[in-house]
Amino acid sequence: MLAGYTHAAAFNYMKAFLLDYFKKDIREVVRDLLLVRGKWSSNISSQQLSDGFHQVMEAADKAVxxxxxxxxxxxxxxxxxxxxxxxxxxxxxxxxxxxxxxxxVNTEAQVMINEAANGLITIAKHLKALLEDRKKTNPELLLNWKEIEAAGEEPIDQRMIAIYKRIHAFVQLMQMHVRS
Structure with a gap:
């Protein structure tokens, strides 16, 4: 008996999430606002966020x-x-x-799902750290919050929280599908 495509549902969810949400909303906030416009106090944090972002972008291209x-x-x-x-x-x-x-095919699909999830987890961790840093009277990670806030259409905090929540929910969905 042939097993078929064992990761089809998870792969399709991943592809849809990456194309419909990541390449639009997340890219705008993470790349356009935080990475390009942001003035970081440390290159390490911005590089890690950039690496996670590019890992997910690469996974999206590979998925297509x-x-x-x-x-x-x-x-x-x-x-x-x-x-x-x-x-x-x-x-x-x-x-x-x-x-x-x-x-x-099933092995490649699982590898792509894992790579995308790992990159998204990296992005989510950095968004959480940035949100916590933003609450401080003297932010330490990103030095130009006012400029970033002015460049966006909506308040950056709300957008980052929404992205963090969506990434969290999506990663949980992927974990559920890959386990079963």
Whole structure:
């Protein structure tokens, strides 16, 4: 018996989250406001946030390419579809090819999910630290909060809190799907 795509639901949730939310709302706050406009007291914190951001951006790009390759007209999808036709004819090599292909696809999907989740966790940790720093009378991490606040459409605190909550909920969803 063939297992199929074991991470399809989690992968589809991840791809939708990254394309619909991350590449728009999170990118605007994290990259455009915090990383580009922000004046950081330490390069280490900004570099870690930047690394997490780019890790997730890379995962989003990989997810699109991966998904496209699995479409019926994609490279992998066409090969698997062709092999499925031969399974009906009881071709043992086709069954082995499909099993190996599915195993590889499932492994790659899980790696992408984990990479995206790790990058999002890094971003969330830094957002939380920035929110705590913002509450101080003399912020230590980011030195130009007023400039950043003026550059955004909505209050930056509210946007960062909303992003943090969404990332947290999304990571929990991914953990639930990857475990099952």
């Amino acid at each position: 390419q991966f998904d496209d390759s699995l479409a019926d007209d994609g490279e992998r999808g066409a090969k698997l579809k062709k092999a499925l036709g031969r399974v009906v004819e009881r071709d043992k090599n086709s069954i082995r090819f499909i099993r190996e292909g599915l195993k590889q």
